[in-house]
Amino acid sequence: MSSKTSSFVQAVLVALLAALSLSWADPARARHEGSHLYAQHCSACHGADGHGGVGVPLALPDFLAIVSDDYLRNSIRFGRPGRVMPSFAHLTDAEIEAIVRHMRGWYKGERRAAVKIGKGDAKKGEKTYKRNCAGCHGPEGEGGRGTGLTFSRPRDLPVLAPALNNPGFHAAADEQLIKATLIHGRQGTPMMSFLKMGLSEADIDDVVAFVRSLGKKRAPASARVLDSESAVLVRRSPHDVATTVEKVKNAMAAANMSVIRAVPFDEGMVDKKLENRKRIIIDGCDFNFLNQALTVDPRVGLFLPCRITVTEDAGRVLVMAVNPKRLSTIFNNSELNAMCEQMHEVYTLILEDATL
Ligand code: HEC
Ligand code: HEC
Incomplete structure (x- = not known):
């Protein structure tokens, strides 16, 4: 590179950096980025x-009037492991800052004065x-x-009570937040x-000290997500595709599932004559299980009913399903763990039955 082009490149870089830092320094601009990031x-x-x-309300005046920017930043950064709220550790500090500025825009009132923390x-x-x-x-x-808040199903409270023993909560919260x-x-x-319910400030300081002590214990079971080896469960079948599909249907029925359909994966996307009969999807559902799972997390609708794929590739017939244990990690909801484990067992059984 000649020195002329390199100084040109340098000038462009300096200008770009200046524009970037300006955009973050400009609060209106940062809020604009923030609203996009928040929406996303x-x-x-x-x-x-x-x-x-699915999440708790964040725009409440009583919340925004007491929380520190650090509480918001760290809640975003660390999430609440196992409690649905994901960790956004992959966002940059500037992006997190922009989201916090956006949230601050929801509340224009006074911030409450700090409360005095006594020794509890x-x-x-x-x-x-x-x-x-x-x-x-x-x-x-x-x-x-x-x-969070839910609409259709019976629940104990209109807003979910957050976990107070969660490592993500303790990484974000200080005594101020808890006491206020x-x-x-x-x-x-x-x-x-x-205070209005009749506890004294001294009682409250004691409870704050107790809630704080919950953060010093080992991470609780409700903060756990299941580990799993692989994203898909796969077995090789000794039969041809058509026989394997029949065996999968029988195995599903034996596992209390109604078979909804068994069709080429490209059905409806290509002409009937061109359909690939060597790649079949079989959808089935245990409706009792589905209803039970929906009361735990409405997002299970994204992966239930269950789907098993039978495919032939280079003469090998494979039977596959997503590994339900992976879903626990994706959804970050420890309440789903037992169900994901149960589904993992059912899928394994079906794959093994079908490939016997
Ligand atoms: C009637 C149910 C109920 C009772 C009783 C209750 N809480 Fe809560 N609590 C909630 C709900 C719901 C929220 C979430 C409010 C929100 O969405 O901002 C909450 C929020 C909190 C928070 C803030 C947590 C966070 O992530 O922002 C703390 C700390 C807290 N409660 C502590 C306590 C303590 C300590 C007591 C007993 C002295 C108590 N709560 C009693 C329902 C309750
Ligand atoms: C998959 C759903 C989900 C997503 C996505 C999500 N949250 Fe949450 N969030 C939750 C739930 C659920 C809780 C309550 C956790 C609990 O029950 O302990 C929560 C809690 C919080 C809290 C603590 C609230 C309080 O009262 O103390 C903050 C702050 C928060 N989320 C901000 C965000 C921000 C900002 C984003 C985007 C960067 C985000 N969340 C993305 C579900 C979600």
Whole structure:
């Protein structure tokens, strides 16, 4: 490269960098980026305006008036392992900052003054917690069952009580957040002001110390997602495609599934004569299981009914299904773990029966 072109390249780079840093320094611009990033990563769960959905509401005045930017940043960065809220560790600091600025735009009121944190006694706090909090947040602080806010199915509370023993929560929250939430409550949710409910500030300091102590324990079961070796389960079949498909249907029926259809994967996409009869998908469903799973997480509709694929490639017939244990990682919902394990067993059984 000649020195002339290289100084030209340098000038362009400097200009680009300046434009980039300007765009982040300009708050209006950052909010604009933030609204895009929020729409892309958050709104599916927390709602376009932060009013909640699969995720808890974020636009509540009682929430935005007390939380620090660090709480928001770290909640985004670390998520809540096993509690549906994903970790966004792959976003850059600037992107996270833009999302936080966007969320700040939802609330124009005053921030509440910091609360005074006294020295609490976690032992006493545990008793107060059992009496006043465990009913919603769980005996170990594992949080309510289900997801955020839900519409159609029966549930205990209109807004899910978050987990208070979650490592992601403790990486984000400080005593301020916990105590201010207890003092003021969150209007519009079942979380009430415990000062108004009759707890003294000293009682509240004790509970804060107890909630804090939950973060020092080993990561609880509700913060776990299943490990799994591979994304798909595969078995080789000794039979031809048509026989294997029949065997899969029988094995599904034996596992309490109704077979919905067994068709070439390209049915409807190509002319009937051109359909690939060597690649067949078989959809089946155990409707009891589906209904049970839907009450745990409405997103299971994305992978149920169950699908098994039979395919022939270079003379080898393979039977395949997604590995349900992988879904636990993708959905980050520990409540689904038992179901994913159960489905893993059922799939394995079907694949083995069909390839006997
Ligand atoms: C797959 C659904 C989902 C997505 C996507 C998601 N969240 Fe969440 N979020 C949740 C759930 C569920 C909770 C409550 C966790 C619990 O129950 O412990 C939560 C909790 C939070 C909290 C803590 C709320 C509080 O009251 O303390 C914040 C802050 C938050 N999410 C921000 C975000 C942001 C910002 C994004 C996008 C970058 C995002 N979330 C993406 C589901 C989601
Ligand atoms: C009637 C059910 C209920 C009771 C009882 C209750 N909470 Fe909550 N709590 C909630 C809900 C729901 C939220 C989520 C509010 C929201 O969406 O911002 C919450 C939020 C919180 C938060 C903020 C967590 C976060 O991720 O933002 C803390 C801390 C908390 N509660 C502690 C307690 C403690 C300690 C007690 C007992 C003194 C208690 N709660 C009693 C339902 C309850």
